[in-house]
Amino acid sequence: MPRPEINWITFSIDGREVKAPENAMLVDAAKYGDVEIPVFCYEPKLGQPVGACRMCLVEIEGIPKLQTGCSTPVKDGMVVHTQTERVHDAQRAVVEFLLINHPLDCPVCDKGGECPLQDITYGWGPGTSRYIEPKRHFVKPLELSPLIAIDRERCILCYRCVRFSQEISEDYQLILNERGAHSFVATFDGHPYVAPFTGNIVELCPVGALISRSYRFRARPWDIEGAGTVCTLCPSQCNVDLTVRDDRVLRVSARDNDEVDDGWLCDKGRFAFQHIHVDERITEPLMRQDGKLVPVDWDTALTAAAQALGEAGPRAAAIADGETTNEEAFLLQRLFRERLDCGNLSARPGGDLPLPLARGLADPALQATVPDLEFAHAVLLLDCDPIDDAPIFDLRLRKGVRRRDMNLVVASARPTALDANATTVLRHAPGTAEALLVALDAALSDDRGNLGGAASAAGSSAQAVQDLLEDLTSAGGDIVILYSERLFGGPRGPQAAEALLNVANRLNLTGEGAGLLEIPIGANGRGVREAGFAATHGPGFAPVANPGLATHGIAEALAEGQLSTLYLLHTDPLRHMSDGELWERALSSAQTVIAHESLMTETVATHADIVFPGEAYAEKEGTLVHPDGRVQRLRRAIGHPTPFNRHPGSGVRAGWQVISDLAKLLGLDFGVFAGSMASQQLFAAVPFFNGLTLDEIGGRGVRWPAREAARLAFGETSREPVALDVPPAAAVPSEDALRVGTFRPLWSSKEVDVSPILQYARPTQVVELSPVDAERFGVADGDKVEVGVNGTQVQGAAKLRHAVPEGTVFVAEGLSDASSSLFNYGTVQLRRLGGSAEESPINPIIGMPAIGESPFNPPRHELRESPPGTAPRMNE
């Protein structure tokens, strides 16, 4: 559904003529006339108002009774009064009523000082209480989940949390139990509220009933400072506001940006900030001496690294990932290309695309925006699951389906969390997204021969592909294809990119509101590549004289001794690259491994020779590029950590500074003395960033594809569809061999691993299979099983999922242990090892403990204090 038109009308509020958009709710319309109407339950982010609290009563001429301002749309000529005695009486009465059962324990309540109930009681309340009877009591406080504590006495029954669970994240877990004054918020059977987005209810709750357990009693609003920046824990790059006290980050809250995150955060972004202040942080340079990493000073470490790189010259390589900023990537590629004459740079785990394709996919005309996911006529979710890859997109798609009648079309190998919201779901074989695209292309060009061949290569049928296309195109021309960078992994990546561009071309995705949206694997994958950190192109997709090796090539060359020095920029190849075994050999045979890393990981501890301490995102300054091309700005919230008892400057240093110091030692002076100077160099070097300034980026970011410079840099590009060949067919499952696919759970990240509060969410290996196969192999849910081929094995707990197609298993990759990145879409054998694995069974949909079997102390007995059907405990 295209964006609605705004129609401005005039109405009168408190005797003033005010212009406002028609059908806006009165509460919002009143703001155009600087009139504030107090609200509790109204929150536009939650969709339709419910009118639960009655705080917003106003008088409207012509309507005898008072009306709720939050659910009355404004019309032309309406006459509204908010300052009459009747309205005031009603407001005082509502506040008094809400406070009847409220404990008023503000001094011990975490919300105190930032509490709408306090504010509204001061501003609109009666000032005194006439209530002398005993209040209603609940047991308090309780664990609602490992992340959230609930104090039911404080709840004013505004339904915000319940609406979030039911209508936004659609996990359908929170409900209001009981009736009237005895109502209380709970999950229906008292199980812990565990889902990917639960933390948002803490921010939504207008009182202190829902409290974050990581922030509990940490600070008061007057003790803290807010610092806006961008979360770098996944590609969604949500805008966040860090709460800082005494130079420590204590809390992460949303900094609403409709164009990016719609005001929501996932629990990883909200709670994994704890990784900033843990013992695993590397706070000073280290070097390996006699097999052990020992602290050294910066000069020693930089000189050693410069020497290793200088000796290696073109035999060096660098890979980057994750939280790398554009500036760090840009400076490091300058160092490599200009000083070492070496192009072995790669940030794509699956390998780099040839320049014309990389450039074609970045064409500004083809870029969809995040809001397009909501306003498009149809979205094709192509072999990715946003809940794992970029969770905020999941909420955006749900919103599109629920509120804007968007057609969601899912074509994926692994069942996605959005299947239930989709108009059509097509299951193809793992690793055959390219074949599916070829089939779509054939269907769009009426090439019946290719259609049949490609559809069956994808393990699907021509009819299914045509049905999918029908649903995709029937609603209108605004179509968005959401896909993951994983599509281009492996040797056939370029062909897959060709196929995608063909389909985009034939669907004519060049208009406003239509386009492609790629979810990179690294949080700033797009920015790192656009800054020139790629084997096949320089900054801004400039051609390079001698392209270097991409990730797989680097690993092979290292293992064979053709390369000697490896620079790891915020990345852990053993964990994040396909083919962990090859990387294991590569790292062992590399002469020098320089790791620029903020946390002490397995890989750093065993393989690094020189370690530069890296910054956590709260300490960084620089820019990032969002998957939709929005250049966003990271700003420093806290200082760099320094080891205990050491002078400042001996600890963590800024990434741009380390790289330019290194370059200086190698005889190349970047002339960069401040983070902003690195940004300026980057903006000048990348044609489509030309003219950008940090001021222009500001707090909300700027989409470069929408800027004039982008049009100049790319010109009018038109692409003729090319002829595609049908890719080889997917492996066929047999009696004892199953197809295998992989996925990377949301929670598989080094930040989650070290955050104490998220320990319950740390993923362990699961093997997802269909109940039919399970029966065939005699495997029950939770059994310990092993899958493997040719001597490489992965063990994990079996998880039966009805949605998994027969003959296919899925295993997680990117885990800290048991990585399964070794399977490249073939078939594997499955073997049952024993009964229920002792590890906690993980809910495969969200990578979370299954309901009722959570490893943390379940508070059920406490919650059962007021068992369903009986009134909550009353005392006094």
Added chain:
Amino acid sequence: MPYNPGDDVVLVQRGPSPGGAGGAYRAFGETLRGLKQTFQRLTEGTKTIQYPEEKVPVYPRFRGRHKLHRFEDTGLEKCVGCSLCAAACPVDCIRVVADENTPENRVSAGERYAAVYEINMSRCIFCGYCEIACPFDAITLGHDYELSDYNRSDLIFTKEMLMAEPLDRTPLRTAGE
């Protein structure tokens, strides 16, 4: 235009000149009036207070060094670490870091307690706002005013110091005194 200081001169009105007799009175009469006060007090004996051996008693409402209180019956701290005193303090010299009471470690009566409670006495202006702000009467200002020290950092009073019974060094004025 060149500056002419004479343009800015303002003429001041003077009183009439006192003349001979008036001049003599000015020189001696006023001095004698002052000396009258001196000789009157001379008979009263010395009034010097030998501080620090001797001290001036203070009024009961005198605001001096703070004290944190406990409940007399349970011995629990009254302070719940709500930070309201810190919010009220006009010079921002109170720092409170709260923590959660556990059954094993119950410090205060509420859910939370002050794990860190510090007052920077070198900044405090003894306004008493913290006492007024406290919802639990946990902090009051006492009568002790001897707060000098050799180190600035020693003037940051910790919770233990504020909890401890202060040395009773300041005499209190009795009723009618």
